[in-house]
Amino acid sequence: MNTPVAASSNVLSSTDIDAFIARWRANEGGAERANFPLFLTELCRLIGVPVPDPADATHDRNDYVFERAVRLQDIGGIQRNGRIDLYRRGCFVLEAKQSRERGGTKEVASPEQAPLLGLPPPDDSDRRGRRSAHRSWDVLMRNAREQAEQYARALPTDHGWPPFILVCDVGHAIELFADFSGQGKAYRQFPDRAGFRLYLDDLRDPAIRYRLRKIWLDPHALDPARHAAIVTRDIARRLAEVSKRLEDRGHAPEPVAHFLMRCLFTMFAQRADLLDRGSFTQMLIDARDDPSSFAPMLEDLWSAMNTGGYSLAMRSTVRRFNGGLFAERSAIQLHREEIGELLEASRHDWTEVEPAIFGTLLEQVLDPVERRRLGAHYTPRAYVERLVIATIIEPLQREWETQVLGTVERERLSRPAVAIRAVHDFHERLAATTVLDPACGTGNFLYVALELMKRLEGDVLEVLADLGGQEALALETATVHPRHFLGIELNPRAAAIAELVLWLGYLQWQLRNRRTIADPVLEKLDNIATMDAVLAHDRVAEDGTLTNPRRPDWPDAEYIVGNPPFIGKGSAMRSAFGERYLTALWTAHPQINRSADFVMYWWDRAAERLTETGTRLKRFGFVTTNSITQEFSRRVITKRLAAQVPIGIVLAIPDHPWTKATTDAAAVRIAMTVVERGVPVGQRLQIVAEHGLDTDAPMLGFAATSGRINADLSIGANAAAAFALVANDGLSCNGMMLAARGFVLTAAEAHHLLAISPPAATGIIKPYVGGADLVRHLSNRWIIDAYGHDETALRTIFPAIYQHLLMTVKPVRDTNRRTAFKDRWWIFGEPRRTFRPALHDLSRYIGTTETAKHRILQFLPATTTPDHMVVCFALDDGFSLGVLSSRAHLQWTYANCGLIGVARFEQGHRYTKSRIADPFPFPDATPDQRAVIGDLAEELDTARKDVLDTQPDLTMTGLYNLLARLRSGSAFDPVAQDQRQRGRVDILAQLHDRIDTAVATAYGWPADLSDTDIVARLVALNAARHAEEKAGRVRWLRPDYQIARAGLTALPLPARSEQIEADLPAAPRRKPQFPRDAIGQTAAVLADLRSGAGLTSDDIARRYAQGQKVRPRIAATLAALARLGHVAVDGDRHTLRRAA
Structure with missing residues (x-):
């Protein structure tokens, strides 16, 4: 591959750029397809990047070439060849507009062919390549984007997912779609809906050329999360300094928390032009010179922000913010140095703050213990995205791209109002979709879900504008809004931060997409409930008992996602909550075994909601400890997977890093599970490569397998469902659980006790082997095993041994909670009474x-x-x-x-x-x-x-x-x-x-x-x-031992025989009606195609009661899905290209 070269912006003159634009705007129609390699080669020179390499016959080194060969596989297992128009490994897949596969080659839709494909003739307007050019529904651009995503999926596993997909309309525009998560499941308009389409005219802008150059040479540098994380951490560090100083002066944590939250939102409002640009920074400059004016000026400003009106401190009229944040507007008097920290924080571009990590950092800022490791323990955004995409975005995206867009493509020419209505109705459903995080903390999952749903909404609105212009957009009153993102959080301060994080993210999105923000800027939503998510109770009795313990109600939602607290199980839970809370928890959740991890109480509650009659819940996804695959937690999953109303795991990642790794702390490891109703085919991801775990943009490589996912998160034969066999009964067991280390002796101690004790002591003092001994060398340790001796006999016959145990074991056992351990303190905690005879x-x-x-x-x-x-x-x-x-x-x-x-x-x-x-x-x-x-x-x-x-x-x-x-x-x-x-x-x-x-x-x-x-x-x-x-x-x-142990008589084993089976005729089944509504028709055809077999329109029509009467609608639907790239056509047979 050519060595990347840095391009300097002064190499090109405006004349060079004008000549490029004029040259390519003049090339239209059928020549587009033939000329795209030349166009892209010249574009590379224009933006200062290497031109593509010659293709290698083996493909092994084709990391930057035109026509890169890939092998595609359809849902039915049918394989076919494909060629990526331009590919650069680790950077992008580029597909040119009007790519059509015919006999392995790609052709354009000529003016004569266009009507046959249901397409309008090419536009001969000289406005091509300009931002003012008219945009209408362009099915071929949609097809090219879908094709590019299919090619990205077909790349070798070790290539990973390219962060960018580019769709090129030669001589007119390039559309940019990005997914920095490394999953390839959420390519979205980049950087946003307003700027993802680059026209030829835009190449005059040095910033646009720089963006393209980065896509070619260093695409991950464009990941907003990278820069945002740096900005966010610096702001958090400055706020932490102020918080510490106020704490040292005796201020209570809660007033400080709310004071700082008001300060930071004011900084954001200034940068977002919700306040006059620079006005708050100037006020801080003035206050630094005269600290005594700080609190009065701030209280005056916040009072005006709460109600709207004139602010003396700002010397201007202030918009109404409201929302409850400024209802309490008291300010804390700061010293000059502290005002200086706020001043430096205010100089940052607050529109670039990353809400996904800001909440966590702010909580660390305000917690004296957490503050010491500020920024060292938070979850990178990419990890949160992985679960949110799988839980929420994938099903919404699938409905949008197949059912809705398939309907649009079928109806747009003959019945445009039906096409517009299909998009409008989906937008209404999207805007009304409710997401719940029942352990929301500071809101990072809710914010990421909000932003990703806003990105999908941008795609929807783009199609609506293509179909119906501004008139159609003007009719849209609904929008994806924080009010539909619900949380449950026990910590009131974290709950307040979560609501603030949602508003920051929402307003950032509105501003980036040039949307107006009406007064009041904030609304009082009360969408974060401050409560315990897994235990409700009435009063607390005098002895601390929680009366009437029960499971609390959760708000209704279509999707549940989150990261329940990692407490652990058993002693860890007892240490965290106390015995009375645990007793109440177990009483409220009798269906969960008491050895399950704490996180499983969330998992089980969501699973129950998923199976309730009339539930709105469609999917839930949780982060759990990676011990979810171990027996006690797995029992919870097993019971739900095998219930009368079954549920199934659609995504399982048994082992995944979670928190950012640092020099003094390894990354916490977790598991992810996403679940829906029914028995779905799931995907299991296993990490095969990890890079940059100590950075804000970690890179993970996955190997994926598909199939029915078992309770232990395996795929294939369900070993977790295997039965314990009587043949093995009583023949295996763990060794002795001591419950006190005083039983263990060194060799010298053992020899000394044996020397001063009766000979029978050899039956008590024995060689001892631990787990480490078996994988290293035997450590020559000994142990006192007094099983079978009562206390009196041990004391009178073996006094030296008894004295040793009295000194080393009894003090430990006296503090043990278990009565049996206290009463029989000289015996191992678990002496394996039933296994010893074996x-x-x-x-x-x-x-x-x-x-x-x-x-x-x-x-x-x-x-x-x-x-x-x-x-x-x-x-x-x-x-x-x-x-x-x-x-x-x-x-x-x-x-x-x-x-x-x-x-x-x-x-x-x-x-x-x-x-x-x-x-x-x-x-x-x-x-x-x-x-x-x-x-x-x-x-x-x-x-x-x-x-x-x-x-x-x-x-x-x-x-x-x-x-x-x-x-x-x-x-x-x-x-x-x-x-x-x-x-x-x-x-x-x-x-x-x-x-x-x-x-x-x-x-x-x-x-x-x-x-x-x-x-x-x-x-x-x-x-x-x-x-x-x-x-x-x-x-x-061991029949001689086992049969006698069980008190049974041996029976002869059966001779080997074959199972005789007969096929019984199936009862006749009434054919269903083909749906009447447009979306329902598309959904029905997609469901039929999921069988994996190549189907004709006649095949599908025969499945419905109306028969041949509905064949034209089915044929039109198949043609629409084919034009969008979702269906492969072989003669008259149709096969889904992927599971839609």
């Missing part, structure tokens, strides 16, 4: 650490007492170790485990016995197969232990790190190569490969199954085994 007759058992990067299972001596971080299997045979060490068990583990902290699977996962071990179906192996697997597993276990015994610098984790490097093909440096040799890593790999093959053979499977197929087969096998067990047939793993 180990009695064994000389060894299998253990694995609960949390691990690598899933390693090994034999442990039966004399060893395991810690609760060790998952134990009461199995002593090599066959069992081999199966549990196999790829089949590993993939089953991954499919069922929860993520640990900020990690993904390759960094750490948790082995949950109830979800992994209990439902896992072992293969029904023959004796020979058991022997082969057992021998390999014994060799594997011995080989690893021999290495660790002879190579003390190596660890089990280290061996498997080297194994992972070997399998990836990565190079070994000299140190790693030496460790590979001494660790016998290649032998380790060979043994694992042989075990995997042998276990696959025992299952009767091919050895080269994909990970997904392995899990799917195990899920199916689990279901078959469960059915067997319901019929009384159990494939016991």
Whole structure:
């Protein structure tokens, strides 16, 4: 690729620019398509950027070329070739107007062809290329934009989503659409509705040429969020200084908060020309010279802003603001330095402040604890956008682009009033759409939703103007407005900030789009309710009990989105709220298990609202902790997904950064889920690349998979729904949960106590193994296990041991809340009474650490007492170790485990016995197969232990790190190569490969199954085994122990048999009526096309009661959708190009 060159604005003369404009304005009609490469090449020279490279035959290096080849796939799986008119990797996809695919080439609509396509003939007016040119509905520009978005979706995954899409009408205009979120789902007019279309005449403006140059060379520099975040943080820093000084002087936080909010809105009003430009800054300059005048002048100004009227401080008449913000207009007297901070803040361009982060920063400004880390812990706007787009904008956009615009294209020529009405009605629905954030904090989600919906509204109004001109626009009285953005927030100060943030965002939008702002500038909305979102109650009793606890009512809304508080569960909730609040919460939400994370109370409440009869709610989306995939929180999701009225997850991101990372704090990790009613096909996003997490514009790369999303946020076979098998009952358990570290002894302490105690003490003082021991080296720790001894016997027979426990354990247990822990203080907190018998007759058992990067299972001596971080299997045979060490068990583990902290699977996962071990179906192996697997597993276990015994610098984790490097093909440096040799890593790999093959053979499977197929087969096998067990047939793993334990008699297993099925005739179904209304007709045709099969108009007509009578309307709808680029046409068959 050519090296980017900086262009200097003085290289071009006005004569050069005039010549370019005149040359290309003269080229019209059929020559446009043929000339677009020349036009764009000359445009590149005009704006001072490199010209495109020659195309490479392999396409691998075609990062900046004309006619870049891509492979498209329609909804039915049909693949076709496409070519991007001009592509620059990481920057843009450009599509020229009048692109039509015919036999792989693109042609224009000539004057003769236009009527055949339902298009007006080309405009021969010499007004082309001028902003004053008449604009009418241009279906080909719409088609080109849709085509460009399809091409962006078809780019290689490692290219990412281009931030810009450009649509070029050669010789006339270039339209700009941007999506800086990296999702490719919200390309919107850039920078706004007023300025997204650049005409040839506009190229005379150096700012326009600079904008285009940045799109070519550094598009992300145009992201408003980047500059806005810098401005916002500087303002917040100055406000923080004022807030701290006032706090030091004894001012209460709440009056300071409202005072500063009035100050900052006044600064915004000045910059937005709602006050005379510069007037407030001048007042601050005067007050800095005479600080005693500051408070009186400010109170005079705010009084005038509240009611409207003359302000002596401003020496002018002031507009009426009202809205409640200035109802309280008292000002705090500031010192000269503090006034100076406000003065510097007022000099900023307040129209560039980013409301999405401003609220969070302002809350930090006003909180003494949070102020110390000002700007170090907030959510970048791009992260908020990701959830808001998926929850709210996607369904609205889909309705707009397919149903509404499809109807418009069908009706615009024959029935223009119907087309206008379709757009008008959608605008009315959009303007009335209500969004609720039931944990709104300072309003960042609500603001982003407001702004993105305003952008969609801009697109709607643009089409309305194209169809009906200013007359049609004049009839629009509704608008997307803060009144429809509702919040629930417990903190009154945050709630007040949220309302202010919404108004700032709304007024910014109005000003950017040159919309007039009427008096009163602000309205009193009361749209943020100050209350607890998950618990309501009556009075508080004298003992602190909350009486009549219940779930509070939430306002009705079409969409719910938000970020509930990350408190955690169990002890974390108890520490945050106290026992009485928790008791009331559990009483109000009996359907939620008490071990679920606090955020799940929001998730469950929204899910309930989604399934209520007559609900307005269409979707909800929440940020939750990424532990949502772990068992206790997952139970909440499982119950709702399997309810009588089902819901489904349409987007799942199991692991995502959330807060901005800093040098002293890692980015918090979260999960995102978006849910709607029904059983939808969902999309699961997995992060494959992360860059700039410590910046205001982080860049993430995703790999997407589609399918039914399970409760554990996986796609494919639902391993989370697998049944615990009786065959595995009683054979696995976590080790001992101590509930006091005094039980643990060093080797010296153990030997000393054994030396001064009776010989029977060897049954009490035992070797101890923890989770870390299994992945490193055994630490030679010991433990006192007094299970089976009462307190008197322990004190009289083993006094030295009793004395040690009395000193080290009892003081800790005396403070424990659980009565059993206090009363039996000398016994482990969880001594595993029911699991101990499973180990009695064994000389060894299998253990694995609960949390691990690598899933390693090994034999442990039966004399060893395991810690609760060790998952134990009461199995002593090599066959069992081999199966549990196999790829089949590993993939089953991954499919069922929860993520640990900020990690993904390759960094750490948790082995949950109830979800992994209990439902896992072992293969029904023959004796020979058991022997082969057992021998390999014994060799594997011995080989690893021999290495660790002879190579003390190596660890089990280290061996498997080297194994992972070997399998990836990565190079070994000299140190790693030496460790590979001494660790016998290649032998380790060979043994694992042989075990995997042998276990696959025992299952009767091919050895080269994909990970997904392995899990799917195990899920199916689990279901078959469960059915067997319901019929009384159990494939016991240790029949001698398990049958006796269960008090049962062994029954013979059934012989293998085939399921006999018969197809029953379906009952005849009455055909539906084809809708009469225009939007309904378009929606019906789209629903039929979603079947994925290529359909003709006759095929669709036969699905309706009216039959051939409605075929013309169906054919017209298909033609309209094809012209807009939503439908691919092959002969007379039609297929959706994407799921619309």
